[in-house]
Amino acid sequence: MVGEGILKGLAETARNFFGSYVSKERLTTVQYPEQRLPRIEAARSFPFLVYDGSDWQQGMRCVGCQICEKECPPKCILIEKSKDKKPDAVGKQQFYPAVFDIDISVCMSCQICVEVCPFDAIKMDVDVDLPTDNRFAGLLLDKQQLAKSNEYYHGIHPTEAAAVDAALAAERAKAQAKKPAAATPPAAPPSAAPVPEAQPVGGESK
Ligand code: SF4
Ligand code: SF4
Numbered sequence: 001m002v003g004e005g006i007l008k009g010l011a012e013t014a015r016n017f018f019g020s021y022v023s024k025e026r027l028t029t030v031q032y033p034e035q036r037l038p039r040i041e042a043a044r045s046f047p048f049l050v051y052d053g054s055d056w057q058q059g060m061r062c063v064g065c066q067i068c069e070k071e072c073p074p075k076c077i078l079i080e081k082s083k084d085k086k087p088d089a090v091g092k093q094q095f096y097p098a099v100f101d102i103d104i105s106v107c108m109s110c111q112i113c114v115e116v117c118p119f120d121a122i123k124m125d126v127d128v129d130l131p132t133d134n135r136f137a138g139l140l141l142d143k144q145q146l147a148k149s150n151e152y153y154h155g156i157h158p159t160e161a162a163a164v165d166a167a168l169a170a171e172r173a174k175a176q177a178k179k180p181a182a183a184t185p186p187a188a189p190p191s192a193a194p195v196p197e198a199q200p201v202g203g204e205s206k
Helices: 004-022 067-071 112-116 150-156 158-183
Strands: 047-051 077-081 097-103 122-124 147-149
Touching: 047 150, 067 077, 067 112, 112 122, 147 150, 150 158
Parallel strands: 047 147
Antiparallel strands: 047 122, 077 097
């Protein structure tokens, strides 16, 4: 019949429209902020900086390489690299950001900074409760405001955070395995005492 498809489409639209008033699973809005929809793991709002352990300054994964700053399309990241170094997430001495600001009034949540970061140091938050009456300074977040723990990351993106932890653990194990090799003295003569069995090298996972 001519127009059957259109009628079917209209019927489906009407079913969804009226159903959204009576059927709980079809409700598309809630009384925010008293009510909230459950968080979706793939949701994203603005970036944050991940830190390991309990000290946000010591544990911050960012090494201030500035790749994200260069790649950010609207240029809303400002980084100043430190003069000194501290151990990074896998134990290497690295620079860190002396200044790391993001202007979230400009950020377009594209996630490019996350994609280009070689250190899994910046991830997308899901928090959208960021009201402020200060249009400028209130939306310019510094590194302390951006710093969030790895536990927080696991809470909002558990699958992704577990994969990152596994990759970092593998990198740490590799780095650990290299250390004794570099420090190993020349091989002992064949008559020397039996060599103790090698201990498995395990990366610490968070
Ligand atoms: S999400 Fe996009 S716009 Fe926002 S800071 Fe990252 S790269 Fe820049
Ligand atoms: S967040 Fe990542 S890409 Fe950006 S400066 Fe830090 S380590 Fe480099």
